[in-house]
Each structure stands twice: as structure tokens, then as C-alpha cells.
Amino acid sequence: MTEPLIQLQGITKTFGEGPTAFQALKGVDLAIDAGAFLAVMGASGSGKSTTMNILGCLDVPSGGSYRFRGVHVEQLDRDQRAYLRRRYLGFVFQGFNLLARTTALENVELPLLYRGEHRKARREAAMAALEQVGLDRWADHTPAELSGGQQQRVAIARAIVTQPDVLLADEPTGNLDSERSVEIMKLLQRLNAELGITVLMVTHEPDMAAFAKTIVHFKDGLVERTEIPAGMGA
Amino acid sequence: MLFTTLLLSLREIRRHLLRSFLTTLGIIIGVAAVITMVTLGNGVSASVQASISSLGNNTLTVFPSGGRRGGGNAPPQFENGDIQAIRQQVSGVSAVAPQASASALAVRNAQNWNASVTGTSNDYFDAQNLEFAGGRRFTDAEQSAGKSVCVIGDTIRANLFANEDPVGERFRLGTVSCEVVGVLKKRDNAGFSDPNSTVVLPLKTVQRRFVGNQNVLAIQVAVAKGYDTATVKQSLTGLLRERRHIAPGQPDNFDIFDSAEFASTVQNQMAQMTTFVAAIAAVSLLVGGIGIMNIMLVSVTERTREIGIRLAIGALGKEVLLQFLVEAIALSCLGGLVGVVLAFFASWGFASYAKLPFTFDLSINLISFGISALIGIVFGFFPARRAAALNPIDALRHE
Numbered sequence: 001m002t003e004p005l006i007q008l009q010g011i012t013k014t015f016g017e018g019p020t021a022f023q024a025l026k027g028v029d030l031a032i033d034a035g036a037f038l039a040v041m042g043a044s045g046s047g048k049s050t051t052m053n054i055l056g057c058l059d060v061p062s063g064g065s066y067r068f069r070g071v072h073v074e075q076l077d078r079d080q081r082a083y084l085r086r087r088y089l090g091f092v093f094q095g096f097n098l099l100a101r102t103t104a105l106e107n108v109e110l111p112l113l114y115r116g117e118h119r120k121a122r123r124e125a126a127m128a129a130l131e132q133v134g135l136d137r138w139a140d141h142t143p144a145e146l147s148g149g150q151q152q153r154v155a156i157a158r159a160i161v162t163q164p165d166v167l168l169a170d171e172p173t174g175n176l177d178s179e180r181s182v183e184i185m186k187l188l189q190r191l192n193a194e195l196g197i198t199v200l201m202v203t204h205e206p207d208m209a210a211f212a213k214t215i216v217h218f219k220d221g222l223v224e225r226t227e228i229p230a231g232m233g234a
Numbered sequence: 235m236l237f238t239t240l241l242l243s244l245r246e247i248r249r250h251l252l253r254s255f256l257t258t259l260g261i262i263i264g265v266a267a268v269i270t271m272v273t274l275g276n277g278v279s280a281s282v283q284a285s286i287s288s289l290g291n292n293t294l295t296v297f298p299s300g301g302r303r304g305g306g307n308a309p310p311q312f313e314n315g316d317i318q319a320i321r322q323q324v325s326g327v328s329a330v331a332p333q334a335s336a337s338a339l340a341v342r343n344a345q346n347w348n349a350s351v352t353g354t355s356n357d358y359f360d361a362q363n364l365e366f367a368g369g370r371r372f373t374d375a376e377q378s379a380g381k382s383v384c385v386i387g388d389t390i391r392a393n394l395f396a397n398e399d400p401v402g403e404r405f406r407l408g409t410v411s412c413e414v415v416g417v418l419k420k421r422d423n424a425g426f427s428d429p430n431s432t433v434v435l436p437l438k439t440v441q442r443r444f445v446g447n448q449n450v451l452a453i454q455v456a457v458a459k460g461y462d463t464a465t466v467k468q469s470l471t472g473l474l475r476e477r478r479h480i481a482p483g484q485p486d487n488f489d490i491f492d493s494a495e496f497a498s499t500v501q502n503q504m505a506q507m508t509t510f511v512a513a514i515a516a517v518s519l520l521v522g523g524i525g526i527m528n529i530m531l532v533s534v535t536e537r538t539r540e541i542g543i544r545l546a547i548g549a550l551g552k553e554v555l556l557q558f559l560v561e562a563i564a565l566s567c568l569g570g571l572v573g574v575v576l577a578f579f580a581s582w583g584f585a586s587y588a589k590l591p592f593t594f595d596l597s598i599n600l601i602s603f604g605i606s607a608l609i610g611i612v613f614g615f616f617p618a619r620r621a622a623a624l625n626p627i628d629a630l631r632h633e
Contacts, residue, residue, distance in 0.1 A: 114550075
């Protein structure tokens with residue numbers, strides 16, 4: 001059997017020190033294969049967001065091992081983790097997190113800028129990504145001129161423009177109405193199916209989790225159970 | 235990457251135009267003040283230098299001392315014999331010009347002009363580097379007879395003769411009617427005694443007909459090329475002490491005014507003045523730098539979330555550092571540039587108002603601009619490092 005894309009073993013995370021220390025993760029074990037579409041659910045404080053931050057290399061675990069494509073992430077330094085994010089990961093946040101007063105196209109180009117791509121290549125790749133999310137005609141608009149759903153689609157375009165292995169989405173529909181939410185979920189589903197991007201998504205809405213191939217439930221800093229949904233979104 | 239960063243920084247500065255301007259105001263004022271002061275200082279020095287060299291390069295002028303000390307008798311004036319003695323006994327002297335001075339109203343037809351009257355010998359023209367526009371010097375006969383012949387400066391010529399050729403004409407100087415034998419060229423940077431409005435006559439004529447005694451008010455001695463001024467001054471002092479019967483240990487009863495020494499004294503004072511004002515301006519630069527640091531710190535806090543986004547999508551800490559550093563440098567360099575332009579117009583305006591020569595001093599412009607860039611680096615570094623050290627997840631959560 002080949003090694004999974006992502007393997008977490010006994011991951012712990014403690015915030016603070018001494019008597020006020022809080023253990024958010026108490027030994028999480030999780031294996032994710034390439035091509036998965038995983039929804040992470042759980043009550044607030046269950047450790048789902050902390051796990052996502054560790055998976056996204058935005059935060060480091062206090063203990064345990066995290067292997068990404070066989071590499072021990074917990075042993076990488078700050079810059080190496082940045083390179084890993086730059087090369088393999090894409091992020092979508094609840095609050096969209098686009099740069100204000102910057103056009104959709106420029107926002108999507110940003111990750112390529114840090115990769116040192118040339119202007120023409122950047123432009124083409126960014127336009128292609130915007131086309132993927134159906135916003136190629138809105139390329140010159142700033143976030144203030146776009147609706148919430150459109151902003152989130154720009155954020156998704158920014159996340160996939162580097163052709164990442166993994167797309168991490170932290171409550172991507174949290175700020176959207178149900179109609180826009182379904183649009184975003186269908187988009188993620190399509191990216192997962194057509195481009196083979198592994199999608200990891202945190203959500204607390206069962207309707208949205210139902211679009212995933214697998215649902216992982218978190219409780220009190222541990223994985224409670226894993227569930228295969230009935231496929232209502234498919 | 236660097237070019238893109240620069241573009242991003244300029245965009246950020248343009249976005250907050252007023253704030254950027256206020257931030258750089260300290261730098262602008264500092265740079266403009268330093269450059270303007272140094273440029274004007276150079277102008278004053280050049281002007282003083284020009285006036286002094288108009289006296290003739292390296293001249294020593296000997297005056298009797300004031301004689302006020304101790305209420306004793308006034309020290310004796312120089313005599314005609316002193317001139318001869320200096321010429322014969324002091325080596326390294328190219329011209330020795332006695333001077334007797336008066337002032338008188340020059341009148342011709344309806345025109346008149348208040349002129350200085352100088353009685354001297356032909357050596358005066360050499361010592362002062364005066365050139366003739368027309369006519370000639372005095373003849374020996376004119377000098378020994380004390381004839382009423384004169385050489386006039388350009389201002390006198392212009393006021394009394396307009397477009398006529400004055401050589402051979404006569405005009406009335408005080409009570410004396412005198413004949414013009416020569417005309418001097420116009421002298422720029424006239425300095426202390428303006429040769430343009432001076433009427434020069436033989437010494438004997440002035441002594442006899444204007445001041446009524448045999449006194450020589452001052453002796454101007456030109457040092458010959460290749461001779462050391464200090465050595466000449468020393469032997470001149472020795473000779474005069476002997477002729478004026480001053481016992482060893484007694485103070486001189488005459489003063490020797492050294493034009494080169496005076497020039498360097500004035501220039502030293504100007505340099506001190508310039509340094510002093512430049513130091514004050516440097517404080518303004520420092521304050522300006524602190525202003526930039528302050529604004530950059532505010533900007534880092536304000537844009538924490540943006541930094542988080544950049545870090546999340548794979549920016550390295552040093553790339554974020556570079557961005558903020560470039561922004562600070564661009565800000566201070568823009569301030570420096572505005573300061574340089576402002577200083578150019580300010581010093582040009584002041585110089586033409588005060589009739590000083592305006593010289594563009596490239597080095598002070600480069601130095602000031604360099605300092606403003608350096609301020610950007612120094613004061614931009616700490617806020618930039620703070621931005622780069624942020625934990626991506628904390629930066630993203632920042633509200």
C-alpha cells in the first residue's frame with residue numbers, strides 16, 4: 001500500500017504554559033489520500049480549526065508527527081514551511097481575505113508573484129483560474145465591487161492558480177447565504193473531481209459537509225468518528 | 235521581484251498621499267535646509283574670496299595703530315621715505331603703493347558724483363590688479379610736480395561722461411580742476427574700497443591739495459609671486475619697527491592687514507556657521523526618520539491581516555521584510571528628492587535676492603539624498619522586521 005498524501009500521528013497542540021495551558025489537540029491520528037474531499041466537523045473548541053492550521057503549515061504541532069508526501073513537516077523551519085505552502089497548498093478563508101483596493105486579477109496573481117513567475121505567465125495563469133471560477137469578466141474589479149459569493153470565488157481562484165495538491169478551506173461558506181454556499185460547494189466539488197485537487201474543508205453546516213466524500217467529526221481535541229455521507233450533494 | 239515590490243510600495247504611498255506627505259515633511263525640511271545652507275555658505279565664501287582677490291592676490295596693507303591705548307600720543311603717520319625704504323630693503327615685494335585718501339564731489343556740467351579720492355603712485359594699479367580701459371598711467375614728471383591729473387573708475391566715467399571719451403577732458407574735483415589721463419575697466423565684486431567710484435591722483439597732489447599734510451595713511455605692499463607672505467610680513471615688520479624707533483619688547487604701533495589671512499578667517503567663520511546650521515538641520519532629519527518609523531509601525535499594525543494573507547500564500551518572512559523596507563526607503567527617498575528640488579529653488583532664490591553667486595554643489599545634494607535613503611533603511615528596518623516575524627495564523631486572525 002502506498003503512503004497517504006497526508007498522515008497525522010498522535011498530533012498534540014497546547015496553547016499557553018503552566019496552569020493556564022490549554023490542550024487543544026490530544027493526539028489526533030488522521031490519514032488523507034490524494035484526491036480526497038474531506039469535510040471536518042465539530043463543535044467550537046473541538047480542535048478542528050487547530051488541526052486545519054497544522055495541516056496548512058500555518059501552525060506547528062506541540063507533539064506527534066505530520067508527514068506530507070512523506071516529509072516530516074514538524075521538522076521544517078519557518079521558511080521551508082512557507083515554500084511548502086507556496087508549492088503544494090492553497091487556502092480559502094471564511095472572511096475571503098482578499099487584498100483591498102486591489103483588482104481580482106492582481107489578487108489571483110499574488111501567489112505567482114512570490115513564485116517569481118514572469119508577468120505574462122502570471123497574467124495567463126490568473127485569467128485561466130478566474131475562468132475556472134466563472135469570473136473572467138470581473139478581472140478588473142476590486143473586492144469592494146464584488147458580492148460575497150464572487151469574492152469567495154476570487155479567493156478560490158487565488159488558491160488554485162498555483163495548481164496546488166491540496167486546497168484548505170476554513171468555513172468557506174460561513175459568510176454566504178445558502179444559494180451562494182451551494183455554488184461554492186459545487187465549485188469545490190468540480191475542482192476535486194476534474195483537477196484532482198485534494199480538498200480539506202472545515203464547516204459546521206451538515207448541508208455543506210454532505211458535498212464531501214468523507215466527513216471527519218472532531219470532539220474534545222480528538223477524532224471522534226469518520227463517516228461517508230449519503231452523497232446527497234453529488 | 236524587487237521591481238514588483240517597489241511598484242507595490244509606490245502604490246501604497248499613493249493610496250495614503252496626505253499621510254505620506256506629512257510623514258516625509260521632516261525629511262523634506264531637513265534635506266532642504268542642509269542643502270540650502272551649504273549652498274548659500276559656499277556662495278558667501280565665493281563672494282568674500284572674490285572681493286579679497288580684487289584687492290590683488292596676497293597684499294599686505296600697513297596702517298598706523300589706532301593709538302587709543304593708554305591715552306598716549308597717536309602713533310606717527312608714515313612718511314614718503316618709508317615707501318622708498320620698503321621698496322629697497324624688503325625682498326619679495328612687487329609693488330609698494332602709498333595711500334592718502336579723501337573724498338570730494340566730482341562735478342562736470344550738470345552731473346556730479348561723490349567720489350573717493352586716492353593719492354598714490356603707479357604701483358597702486360599693480361597692487362590692486364587694476365586694468366586700463368583707455369588712457370595711461372601717471373608720468374614721473376606729473377608725480378614729482380604733484381600735477382592735477384587723474385585716473386577715474388568706471389562709475390565716475392559713467393556718471394560724468396556718459397558716452398563721451400573722458401581722456402583729455404577736465405572736471406572739477408572738490409576745489410581742484412583735474413585732467414583725466416586714464417580710465418579703468420569696470421571691476422566686479424568691488425569689495426571694501428570700490429575702485430569703480432574712485433578718482434586716483436598722484437600722492438603729492440592729494441597731500442598738497444586735498445588733505446594738506448605729508449602723511450601717508452596706509453601703505454599697500456604686493457607680495458611677488460613665489461615669495462612667502464609670512465616671510466615678507468616679518469621683514470616688513472622688522473623694517474618698520476626700526477624706522478619708527480620702537481624698542482625691543484615694545485608693541486608695534488602699526489598694523490599689517492594680510493588679505494590672504496583675512497580671507498581664510500572669513501572662510502573659517504563661514505564654515506563654522508554652515509556646520510552649525512547643518513547640525514540643526516540634521517536634527518530635523520532625525521525627527522523625520524522617527525516620524526517614518528512611527529508611521530511604518532502604524533502601517534504594520536493596520537495591515538497585519540494583509541501580512542497574514544501574504545504569509546499564508548507562501549511569502550517568506552524576508553519577502554515581507556523587503557516589502558516594508560522598500561516602502562520605508564521609497565518614502566524617505568521621495569522626501570529627499572522633494573527636499574533636493576525645494577533646496578534648489580530656495581537657494582537659487584536667496585542667492586539672487588542677496589546677489590550672491592549660486593553654485594550647484596553636487597556632493598552636498600548627493601550626501602543629503604544618501605542620508606535620507608539611509609534614514610529609510612535604519613528607521614524602516616524595525617517595523618519591517620516586526621511585520622516579517624509575525625506568526626501567519628496570528629496575523630490572519632487579527633481584526
